[in-house]
Amino acid sequence: MGINEMGVMMENAEFQELTNSIQTLTPRQRGQLADCLNRVEHVEAVNSLIENRILTTPVCPKCGHDQIARWGKASGLQRYRCASCHVTFNALTGTPLARLRHKDKWLQYAQQLADGQSVRNSAKACGVHYNTTFRWRHRFLALPNEQKATTLVGIAEADETCFPESFKGRKHDMPRAPRKRGGKAAQSGLSAEQIPVLICRDRAGSTADFVLEKADNAHIEAVLKPLLATDAVLCTDSARALDGAVRDIGITHRPINLSAGVRVIGRVYHVQNVNAYGRRLKEWMRRFHGTATRYLPNYLGWRRLIDRNRGALSPSTVLRAALGMYAVQQTTGT
Numbered sequence: 001m002g003i004n005e006m007g008v009m010m011e012n013a014e015f016q017e018l019t020n021s022i023q024t025l026t027p028r029q030r031g032q033l034a035d036c037l038n039r040v041e042h043v044e045a046v047n048s049l050i051e052n053r054i055l056t057t058p059v060c061p062k063c064g065h066d067q068i069a070r071w072g073k074a075s076g077l078q079r080y081r082c083a084s085c086h087v088t089f090n091a092l093t094g095t096p097l098a099r100l101r102h103k104d105k106w107l108q109y110a111q112q113l114a115d116g117q118s119v120r121n122s123a124k125a126c127g128v129h130y131n132t133t134f135r136w137r138h139r140f141l142a143l144p145n146e147q148k149a150t151t152l153v154g155i156a157e158a159d160e161t162c163f164p165e166s167f168k169g170r171k172h173d174m175p176r177a178p179r180k181r182g183g184k185a186a187q188s189g190l191s192a193e194q195i196p197v198l199i200c201r202d203r204a205g206s207t208a209d210f211v212l213e214k215a216d217n218a219h220i221e222a223v224l225k226p227l228l229a230t231d232a233v234l235c236t237d238s239a240r241a242l243d244g245a246v247r248d249i250g251i252t253h254r255p256i257n258l259s260a261g262v263r264v265i266g267r268v269y270h271v272q273n274v275n276a277y278g279r280r281l282k283e284w285m286r287r288f289h290g291t292a293t294r295y296l297p298n299y300l301g302w303r304r305l306i307d308r309n310r311g312a313l314s315p316s317t318v319l320r321a322a323l324g325m326y327a328v329q330q331t332t333g334t
């Protein structure tokens with residue numbers, strides 16, 4: 001075929017033949033080959049990221065046993081077999097991404113999530129169907145949705161905000177029951193079309209948010225009490241329900257009377273961090289033109305993920321978060 005240099009030892013005759021045949025490709029075929037190589041590289045990158053799940057936590061996803069043995073390979077992933085319950089599995093088993101197709105596009109899609117792109121734009125960018133990116137969005141966000149701070153320490157801030165209720169996207173039914181709501185009538189001064197969300201944040205940036213069934217004392221207390229360290233000091237804008245809940249919890253409270261023009265007490269007690277977070281969240285959400293209420297927790301988790309990695313969220317971090325490999329850092333001191 002011509003281009004072989006004389007005397008060069010060929011390690012792999014087949015490979016040489018392959019590279020030789022490249023010379024005869026049309027420009028269009030060369031493009032297809034480049035795409036193919038690109039795809040293979042993406043799948044490999046995704047697979048090696050996925051494999052880390054088992055390498056860091058080598059346990060059976062079914063029974064939790066740690067005696068697992070390699071058991072062949074399939075779809076580019078190592079299979080394992082549990083010595084205790086004999087189930088076979090790979091690193092994707094039991095994750096929200098199990099059995100999703102087009103693995104070669106996952107990192108590309110993760111970049112779309114990092115950029116906060118719509119389902120439609122993501123579908124276009126990844127070259128897949130709208131329904132695919134719709135499904136991906138909620139699979140990728142299933143775990144980030146739950147990845148929130150579990151303890152706030154030191155000075156913490158809480159604020160209540162609202163999102164309009166929406167049944168958007170109902171026709172794409174997901175295997176999850178719609179959120180059950182209380183009565184149909186307006187509740188505690190809120191319009192029936194507003195969904196209350198409580199946002200809490202400490203000065204280390206640990207953030208937790210909660211879609212509330214109802215914005216009353218009991219519901220706020222139920223989420224706040226387990227969240228706040230006993231020696232935490234909570235700043236709020238002294239809204240009535242929040243005020244009452246904090247009193248019931250018995251935590252040190254610094255109500256900031258914003259409506260009376262007070263912004264900061266004693267130089268450090270204010271609600272400016274939580275308010276700024278809420279503003280960023282709302283502004284970011286505007287691009288989605290109203291989000292289906294039952295997916296609201298997914299959007300909140302998505303925003304938390306972006307906010308924690310401000311300006312530097314990489315696709316592999318998104319993918320790791322989607323696989324539950326990106327734990328929320330928990331501040332332990334004040």
Ligand SMILES: [Zn+2]
Pocket residue numbers: 060061062063064065082083084085086087
């Ligand atoms: Zn097992």
